[in-house]
Amino acid sequence: MIALLLRDLRLAFRAGGGFGLGLAFFLIVTVLVPFSVGPQSDLLATIAPGVLWLGALLACLLSLDRLLALDWEDGSLDLLATAPLPLEATVSVKALAHWITTGLPLVLAAPVLGVLLNLPGPGFSWLLVSLLLGTPALSVIGTFGAALTVGLKRGGLLLSLLVLPLYVPTLIFGAEVARRGAVGMETSTPLLLLAGITAGAVALLPFASAAVLRVNLR
Amino acid sequence: MPMSRTDKANTFWSYANPKKFLATTERMLPVLWVLAFACLAIGLVWGFFFTPDDYRQGSTVKIIYLHVPSALMAINTWLMMLVTSLIWLIRRHHVSALAARAAAPVGIAFTLIALVTGAIWGQPMWGTWWAWDPRLTSFLILFLFYLGYVALWEAIDDPDTAADLTSVLCLVGSVFALLSRYAVNFWNQGLHQGASLSLDKETNVADVFYQPLLVAIAGFVLLFVALVFYRTGTEIRARRIKALLARERAQEGMGR
Amino acid sequence: MTLTVSDLSIARGGLPVLEGLSFVLEPGRALILRGPNGIGKTTLLRTLAGLQPALTGRIEGAEDRIAYAAHSDGIKPTLSVTENLAFWASVFGTRDIAPALDAFALNDLAGRFAGNLSAGQKRRLGLARMLVTGRPIWMLDEPTVSLDRDAVALFADAVRAHLGQGGSALIATHIDLGLEAEVLEVGPYKAAPPPLDDFDGGFL
Numbered sequence: 001m002i003a004l005l006l007r008d009l010r011l012a013f014r015a016g017g018g019f020g021l022g023l024a025f026f027l028i029v030t031v032l033v034p035f036s037v038g039p040q041s042d043l044l045a046t047i048a049p050g051v052l053w054l055g056a057l058l059a060c061l062l063s064l065d066r067l068l069a070l071d072w073e074d075g076s077l078d079l080l081a082t083a084p085l086p087l088e089a090t091v092s093v094k095a096l097a098h099w100i101t102t103g104l105p106l107v108l109a110a111p112v113l114g115v116l117l118n119l120p121g122p123g124f125s126w127l128l129v130s131l132l133l134g135t136p137a138l139s140v141i142g143t144f145g146a147a148l149t150v151g152l153k154r155g156g157l158l159l160s161l162l163v164l165p166l167y168v169p170t171l172i173f174g175a176e177v178a179r180r181g182a183v184g185m186e187t188s189t190p191l192l193l194l195a196g197i198t199a200g201a202v203a204l205l206p207f208a209s210a211a212v213l214r215v216n217l218r
Numbered sequence: 219m220p221m222s223r224t225d226k227a228n229t230f231w232s233y234a235n236p237k238k239f240l241a242t243t244e245r246m247l248p249v250l251w252v253l254a255f256a257c258l259a260i261g262l263v264w265g266f267f268f269t270p271d272d273y274r275q276g277s278t279v280k281i282i283y284l285h286v287p288s289a290l291m292a293i294n295t296w297l298m299m300l301v302t303s304l305i306w307l308i309r310r311h312h313v314s315a316l317a318a319r320a321a322a323p324v325g326i327a328f329t330l331i332a333l334v335t336g337a338i339w340g341q342p343m344w345g346t347w348w349a350w351d352p353r354l355t356s357f358l359i360l361f362l363f364y365l366g367y368v369a370l371w372e373a374i375d376d377p378d379t380a381a382d383l384t385s386v387l388c389l390v391g392s393v394f395a396l397l398s399r400y401a402v403n404f405w406n407q408g409l410h411q412g413a414s415l416s417l418d419k420e421t422n423v424a425d426v427f428y429q430p431l432l433v434a435i436a437g438f439v440l441l442f443v444a445l446v447f448y449r450t451g452t453e454i455r456a457r458r459i460k461a462l463l464a465r466e467r468a469q470e471g472m473g474r
Numbered sequence: 475m476t477l478t479v480s481d482l483s484i485a486r487g488g489l490p491v492l493e494g495l496s497f498v499l500e501p502g503r504a505l506i507l508r509g510p511n512g513i514g515k516t517t518l519l520r521t522l523a524g525l526q527p528a529l530t531g532r533i534e535g536a537e538d539r540i541a542y543a544a545h546s547d548g549i550k551p552t553l554s555v556t557e558n559l560a561f562w563a564s565v566f567g568t569r570d571i572a573p574a575l576d577a578f579a580l581n582d583l584a585g586r587f588a589g590n591l592s593a594g595q596k597r598r599l600g601l602a603r604m605l606v607t608g609r610p611i612w613m614l615d616e617p618t619v620s621l622d623r624d625a626v627a628l629f630a631d632a633v634r635a636h637l638g639q640g641g642s643a644l645i646a647t648h649i650d651l652g653l654e655a656e657v658l659e660v661g662p663y664k665a666a667p668p669p670l671d672d673f674d675g676g677f678l
Contacts, residue, residue, distance in 0.1 A: 212383055212386050215386075
């Protein structure tokens with residue numbers, strides 16, 4: 001399992017691996033927001049938590065179509081399926097690698113981008129916490145979507161259509177934590193619900209992803 | 219010979235045979251169409267023209283005869299797809315998977331009717347076509363789930379693979395749709411009135427409205443059953459044609 | 475370690491392709507699969523490797539014993555030859571990749587990125603992967619595609635050495651590898667199409 005994780009990380013950091021693309025996308029989306037809604041700092045401060053959450057979510061989505069498709073094309077998935085590693089573990093490791101290369105950088109970059117959007121002072125730590133708790137769910141749910149569409153020629157658009165509705169609860173609770181945190185309200189309820197969704201997704205979805213992948217490998 | 223439980227089970231599952239399913243539903247369909255349209259006509263005409271105006275909402279309330287049944291069926295269609303998907307995953311009856319496929323566009327139509335009538339009703343009531351009310355929002359999310367489900371069916375060539383993948387999507391989607399429902403409730407408390415139908419008499423709509431509503435709901439249910447039977451029959455025939463073509467190709471391959 | 479296949483039927487895309495197939499593969503033996511294109515050799519190998527379910531029949535002794543090599547080698551172009559092999563070695567829980575490099579004359583290429591290899595060199599790397607799996611039963615689907623004569627000889631030597639150590643091999647190929655192997659002609663096992671009026675759950 002560690003070997004697979006290390007390989008995926010190495011592939012992401014090597015040339016053409018696409019590491020940093022999600023981060024750049026996140027930056028650009030955040031920069032475009034003031035252009036579209038205007039530069040009033042109080043308006044930006046109000047929408048900052050939601051915009052940052054949405055930007056992080058879209059950036060996560062961007063790299064999903066490469067998550068399993070590359071291994072599918074070069075036959076690695078067939079070989080991994082015959083390896084001693086259960087497919088459930090394989091997809092979990094793939095999701096973890098996706099989170100480390102995409103989710104974690106987004107979490108770390110979000111406070112910096114918060115400055116650009118006048119995020120109120122107390123919001124920074126809550127934004128960081130909510131993204132840290134929420135992005136693993138985004139990676140795991142995304143892996144399920146990637147497993148569903150892995151055999152398709154132009155699966156990218158369909159992948160977005162399938163994954164985005166599944167992202168709704170995570171987005172609602174995550175952005176709610178950040179929003180409440182920014183205005184100094186109590187955050188423990190949405191935080192617990194967000195943690196619950198992440199824990200449930202991480203524990204259960206790999207089984208669905210592996211089942212779907214087995215069907216696609218047939 | 220006394221009929222054992224397994225015999226009964228066998229007679230139920232025997233409808234999973236496409237031929238038997240087709241033969242049975244073709245006999246039932248004319249009756250179903252007539253009943254469905256009769257109930258719809260009676261329920262809607264009774265509801266629109268022979269009920270008093272509501273003291274608060276005026277005549278706009280009469281849109282419930284479209285809105286409530288379609289909303290009810292939008293959810294029940296998804297539930298039916300969930301059950302048939304489970305049957306496919308567990309028992310591998312092709313008819314079950316095809317019935318789920320056949321029901322999805324019907325569900326989309328019901329969801330759209332519910333959303334549009336909701337907007338038309340919302341305009342005079344709340345002064346806006348759209349509000350991010352939890353119930354409306356949930357239906358919008360349900361609509362997105364339907365779209366994804368249908369798109370996945372359309373995208374995959376191999377019918378068994380498509381059936382498997384969409385069934386798992388339906389299962390996972392159901393869980394997330396339920397989560398979304400609670401998340402949306404939490405996110406915005408909403409303007410929408412409580413459920414129009416419930417076992418609690420106090421909160422229910424008055425009897426004058428209630429009886430035609432039940433007839434309209436029966437009409438929608440019958441229409442749904444008829445549409446799903448009809449569309450499943452079409453799917454079965456399409457599947458049969460596909461299988462015959464594949465068989466022909468395989469035999470050509472042997473000839474060479 | 476014997477692989478026993480009895481009365482196996484397999485399907486591709488819902489259509490049965492081979493039926494009634496039975497054979498035994500003893501340790502130390504090789505079996506060559508022959509048959510026209512599209513008869514279902516790849517499907518048979520994938521079924522035996524556990525990638526897809528069989529329609530009917532039994533497969534014994536295959537679980538976690540098979541190293542499978544398909545048409546594509548699962549090689550990452552941005553990893554070096556050594557890194558590619560070392561990855562598969564650790565997935566299969568083995569360490570030593572030196573014998574595999576030796577067997578397929580990959581030592582000179584060890585530091586090169588796999589993306590810079592020629593098709594034949596890539597194929598050699600893909601076949602070297604079989605050695606690092608440590609699995610006793612090799613299943614190879616057209617292994618000699620894009621190999622030159624010397625590389626085919628290297629491959630035959632590797633198979634011979636594997637058989638010598640008590641392993642076995644099931645190879646779908648049309649090239650004479652110079653191995654002492656039995657040949658299984660799969661053509662006669664081609665599945666007859668089911669009767670047309672049998673309109674059952676499978677729609678055939």
